Amino acid sequence: MAKATVSLGGRDILDLDSLSVEEYELILKTAAEMKRIMKRDIKKVPSLRGKSIINLFYEPSTRTRTSFELAGKYLGADVVNITTSSSSVVKGECLRDTILTVQSMACDAIVMRHPIEGAAAYAADVSKAVIINAGDGAHAHPSQGLLDMFTIREQGKDFKGLKMAIVGDILYSRVARTNIAAWTKLGADVHVAGPMTLMPHDIEALGVTVHKRVEDAIEGADVIDILRIQLERQQKGLFPSAREYARIFGINEKRLALAKPDVTILHPGPMNRGLEISWDVGYCDNAKIRDEVQNGVAVRMALLFLTLTGGKQIENIN
């Protein structure tokens, strides 16, 4: 392990805009070590023994919450989950008081999922504990962005000059915003497509190319990130029908043939098979969707380790 020149000790992880490329590299390198631990028979190290982590989830989540929970536990931390249905939030407690209450229990990190953009930044202002944003509205989902980055690197792809396509509901997607921020920073050529009702006004200002036809976005692509379509968007009238979405914007074998033969397919999950992604594409060799899930645990281990220890005990892991 190369000696770290940057440290994330005590840092809040709110989005990928506010992390440098060097900090991305540190996280990815650390995540590679963590992935080795995950492959051991006994997947447990004492690096975060005595540290406590609270998963504070204001939105339903299975994979992100479980992934953070296992990440903390593999590193020996105590991890507690709070979901809105079982907390004082239903009694009307404001976010400030919830954060202060949780912090008073001497927790070291709060992993927070919240439906409102900016909620993570608000929590970080209030909290002395490290805040790790596990998704705030349509703003950011940094651990998802980092696990995508890790997965793409694992395929031997570096970002500079690569054609990356992000397809689907860009407007409401924190995954899209996170990956656009990171991939443009890494020098990739980012293309977006989807129904124009789900495309943010002025998104070109983020340095991406907007396509009206999904085929143009994925033609010659090195990576395709297929976003999940929430069925409630259709109920709000943002596109006419699921059937039409699948036909015009869904990624199937025929459309996939436009991309590079070794294209990497990502999807943040859970997939709506037959809607944004066809059955065969979801299971093809290029789809690295289950790799993403595994890498997610490693990346989250790295984030918890680096923010809570500053990376000082890395030698204990090796």
Add this chain to the structure above:
Amino acid sequence: MKTLIKNGRVVDPSQNLDAVMDVLIEDGVVAAIDKKIETAADEVFDASGLVVAPGLVDVHTHLREPGLEAKEDIVTGTMAAAAGGVTTIACMPNTKPVVDNSIIVSGIKERAAREGYVNVEVIGAISKGEQGKELAELGDMAEKGAMAFSDDGHYVESSRLFLLAARYVSAFDKVLISHSIEEELNHEGYMHEGAVSARIGVPGIPYISEDIAVARDCIIAEYTGAHVHIAHVASKGALDIIRRAKARGVNVTCEVTVHHLTLTDEACSGYSTATRVSPPLRSMDHVEACRQALKDGTADAIVTDHAPHAPEEKDVEFRYAPNGFTGLETSLGVILTELYHTGLFTINEIIDKMSTAPANIFALNAGSLKAGSPADVTVIDLDKEWTVDNTKFYTRGNVTPFNGKHCKGKAVATMVAGKFVMRDGVVCGK
């Protein structure tokens, strides 16, 4: 009681005056204004090096009384006005209950006369309960001295109701003030739709929601001949529609706010609820358009839209925060800093837009230092440097996007009806 304000630079757009003069105040009115006035007075106020202007008039504020006193009341709101150099404020009717009948109009006016520090004009609701369904008793409220009518906070969605209001109110020579925002287009949005909202993931409000509403209001003003005043215009498109309507002779006027003249949507990028307002802070092209409209006469007045909220209401996630923030104590300082000291506007233009012009729109006996006018005076130190500190505010709603801003220029004395209500930043006189 005689007060002589000596050697000030009198800037009074109502008489095209900009000269060093003395102003004699007697029994609450301006008794004389001349190059040199030598007379015995109870107090001589030395205004050497200072600007002496007709008291500032802010026709768009919220005093929150009755019913919302956790945010503000008539006493705290008028103290804030006095502190900011504002001598007349008009308060919007979106209180609890809504100001939609003459009893509440009279009640606010009486309480303000008894307990307030500055002149308070009352704006009545256009529709009962601001529900947009049927006309409120506009004639009754007009008789009790309502300044104008507005459903501020809501667009009168029904074109028929707005047409009826325009026709009905013209018999009473009153102005309709329209909160011209097509609410359906705002949908879930809570900031300006543009590059910043795209980046930070906040649902956007397209600026055309103003344009569409303003176009309808101008059409109804033109058809009926009624005077329609558009509140807080912040869209370049809406300003252009108003410009063209005025050129055709339509009886339409409009105001722009201090914040839409000086802040962009970049201020929202940290999700500070102090930047949440309706219409939202927009991109620089719209800010430039507001300034241009002010310059070419499309925009008639500068207002604060002083909209205080209790601290706990604003200490929430961005999406949950109510729109609006406090403004009376910062308006003059911010405008002088951003529009005067930058060379964009003269002090005469600024006093006109913050005093004389709004008084004229609503036919108020204000905005002038002509002999016989009420002695409402704002004394301004154009070069006084100060920093906005919301812990020192008189208003109950301490949230402002200008907190910590370094300003140049400030009111140093405020006089209402011949009595000082603020000196050196300290409210006094009750």
